[in-house]
Amino acid sequence: MTLEHIRPESLHDLLKAMDTADYTLFAGGTDLMIRKRQWQGASRRFEEPIAFINQLKELRGIEDLGDHYRIGALTTQEEMATSGILPDYLRDPYHQMATLAIRNIATVGGNIINAASVGDSLPLLMALDAEVVLESLAGERTLPVTELIIDKYRTRRKSNEILTRVMIPKEDFTGYYYKKLGQRKASILSKLSIILLYRKKETLEDLRIAVGAVNDKPVRLPAAEKTLLATGDLAGYLKSLSEAFESADDKRSTKEYRETVSLALIKQELEKLFS
Amino acid sequence: MTMVSFIVNSKPVTLETDLSRRLLDVLRDDLGLTGTKEGCGEGECGACQVYLDGDLVNSCMVPMANVIGKSVLTIEGFSETEAYRQIEAAYIEEGAVQCGYCIPGMVMATGALLRSNPHPDLEAIKDGLSGNICRCTGYQTIFKAVERASKEEVKK
Numbered sequence: 418m419t420l421e422h423i424r425p426e427s428l429h430d431l432l433k434a435m436d437t438a439d440y441t442l443f444a445g446g447t448d449l450m451i452r453k454r455q456w457q458g459a460s461r462r463f464e465e466p467i468a469f470i471n472q473l474k475e476l477r478g479i480e481d482l483g484d485h486y487r488i489g490a491l492t493t494q495e496e497m498a499t500s501g502i503l504p505d506y507l508r509d510p511y512h513q514m515a516t517l518a519i520r521n522i523a524t525v526g527g528n529i530i531n532a533a534s535v536g537d538s539l540p541l542l543m544a545l546d547a548e549v550v551l552e553s554l555a556g557e558r559t560l561p562v563t564e565l566i567i568d569k570y571r572t573r574r575k576s577n578e579i580l581t582r583v584m585i586p587k588e589d590f591t592g593y594y595y596k597k598l599g600q601r602k603a604s605i606l607s608k609l610s611i612i613l614l615y616r617k618k619e620t621l622e623d624l625r626i627a628v629g630a631v632n633d634k635p636v637r638l639p640a641a642e643k644t645l646l647a648t649g650d651l652a653g654y655l656k657s658l659s660e661a662f663e664s665a666d667d668k669r670s671t672k673e674y675r676e677t678v679s680l681a682l683i684k685q686e687l688e689k690l691f692s
Numbered sequence: 693m694t695m696v697s698f699i700v701n702s703k704p705v706t707l708e709t710d711l712s713r714r715l716l717d718v719l720r721d722d723l724g725l726t727g728t729k730e731g732c733g734e735g736e737c738g739a740c741q742v743y744l745d746g747d748l749v750n751s752c753m754v755p756m757a758n759v760i761g762k763s764v765l766t767i768e769g770f771s772e773t774e775a776y777r778q779i780e781a782a783y784i785e786e787g788a789v790q791c792g793y794c795i796p797g798m799v800m801a802t803g804a805l806l807r808s809n810p811h812p813d814l815e816a817i818k819d820g821l822s823g824n825i826c827r828c829t830g831y832q833t834i835f836k837a838v839e840r841a842s843k844e845e846v847k848k
Contacts, residue, residue, distance in 0.1 A: 422711050424757050443757070450714070450753045451734045461712045461755065469711060469757035495747075516823025517804065519735055521747040522754065603822030604736065 424469040428476065428552075428581070431468060435577045436554045440468035442579060444491055445522040447515070448531050476526070476581055479503065488583040490526025494538075497525060506593035506614055507585070510541045513597050516604045526580045529562065534569045535606045535669075537597060540629035543637045544612050547585045551578040559584070569633040588623070590614045594686045598678065599669075606630075608670035609679050613686050621646060621690060626683060631664045631675045651687050655680055698759045700725070701769030711757035716740045718756060719766060727767035727796050731825070738797040738824035742766045748804035750823070767796040775803055782841035783834075790828035798824050802838050811842050 423440070425431040434440065441463065443449055453461040470476070476491040481502050488497070497503065498512035498520060514520060514528075514537050528538045529549060542562040550559050551574055562583075565572050574580060594613040599605030607630040616623040624646050627637040638657055645654040659680055664672040697706040700723060707722055719725045719742070731739035733752050740751040743765040744758075770776045779802050782788075789795050798821065805812060805820030812820060817838045826834060 422757070424711060424760070443755070445753075446755055446758065447735060447753050450755065453712075454733055457717075457730055457733065461714070463712055467712065469755070471758045472760070515735075516738075517820065518738060518741055518748045518750045518801070518823045519753070521744075521749050522758070603819065 421466040422463070422469065423466070424472065426472070428473055428579075431470060431473065431579065432552065432554045432577075434468060435579065438466060439576045440466050442530070443467050443469050444471050444524045444527045445493065446471075447519050447523040448527065448533075470579070471524075481587075483587075485587055486585040488525050488585065490524060490529075490580045490582055492525045493521055494523045494525065494528070495520035504590075506590060506595070506612075507541070507545075509593075510537055510595050510597070510610075510612065513537065513595070513603075525583060529565070529583070530572060530574060530580055532566050532568075532570050532572050534633045535630045537607060537610055537629060539566060540610055540612050540627035540635040540637070541595075542583065542585070543635050544614055544625040544627040545585050545588070547583055549580050550582045550584065551575075552581045553578045557581075563637065566634050588614070589616060590623070591616050591618065596682055606669060609675045611679060611682055611686075613683065615690060617690065624690070626658075628658070628662075628679050628683075630669075631662055631679055633663075636661050645687075649691050651684065651691060654687070655684055658683065694756075696756050696760050698761060699763040701764070701766060709756050712755045714752055715742070715744075715754040715756060715759050715764065716751040718759075719751060719764070725766050725768050727771075729793055729796055731793070731797075736823075736825065737794070738801060738821075739794050741797040741800040741824070743770070743800065743804070748801060767800060770800060770803060775806070778844045779803060779806070779837075779841045782844065783837040786833045786837040786840055788829060788833040788837035790826075794824060794826040794828075798826065798834060802841060805838065806842055812838070814839070 423434055477489040479500050479502055480487045494511050494514050498508050528536045547562045548559050549565055550557055597610040598608045609631050610629040612627050614625040624642055627635050629635040641654050641657040662676045664675045666672050693708045694711055695708050719728050729739040731737035735750045735753045742751045745762050779799050801821050801824050809816055817835050
């Protein structure tokens, strides 16, 4: 049996192929190669046609466009972690993902489109109001990351579309808190992760909070954040958050641990911020 | 099957293979470069690490489609460099090798670390080797070896 794997040399060639058949897009492959693993020495058995896209240089690179950062979908996680352009609140979560050898091939777009509940870039991008650009032969459309992600492993990307870039608004945050908890310090899938971004001058002017790996999709409550900012009602915000949690026991952690620890860590950080 | 061309240890190679075949299998089975080991086969242990265009990668996770036109350096190629000799001497001096199975990957990761950070502290060493698992040593002698290698004068 011959599988129709393709390796187009340009984005246009890829879009033309995707217009006529369903392809599984294969970028760095750090998720797909493992999902399809077999015995030693065997080729990975992909039942569906694969489009290898990692060679598409036009989908690579980090640019500062004044009011936002433009990140090519095939930019590696290590390029994010070590970028001289990006601020620490963006670099730090990427640095804590996986390990160097994986970050060197795993891509920004792959972590988004894979849409794992433990994808560590998702809470960060949701907290930053990041948008993605999806392109097909028919043209482009832009979607906030929070709308793109439906839930675990499901996105609103259509089968003839490819995520080409991520647009991250630039903000003058004065500080951030990032905590990722797992069984060990490095090379782990998160039990939970918390990103908290803020701008505090005379008063607290902006505040974003997102929690990853608890629900199937990261939790962010923009309306509750606004109320918290206006009223300083910590207990009210934490109550909203705890009502939004719908975790479950699994091999990595328990519902009780994830939700209790998330609330405790956020409470601790908020108390510092509002003191 | 597709004809693919790439470079291994400074030599051009062309061979016929599936695009979804792992670089690890091509190195070991087709090219006889058995210094690169298979441990977990899922990117956790680091025994299969090589450099791809200079970047440390797990060759068990890289399909041949992503190697076309690129340059691969394995432990065999790395062992001809001065950077390698310095790391090897430090590993021997500290007694950092027991069964040895993880060592090709450990040495590749050590090389990558020292290239980006020539004088790492203990935390940076742990971070740099966090993708490599060793079941013999308990890591302490390996950390010492990396520290020793970082203190040796680089001989050009």
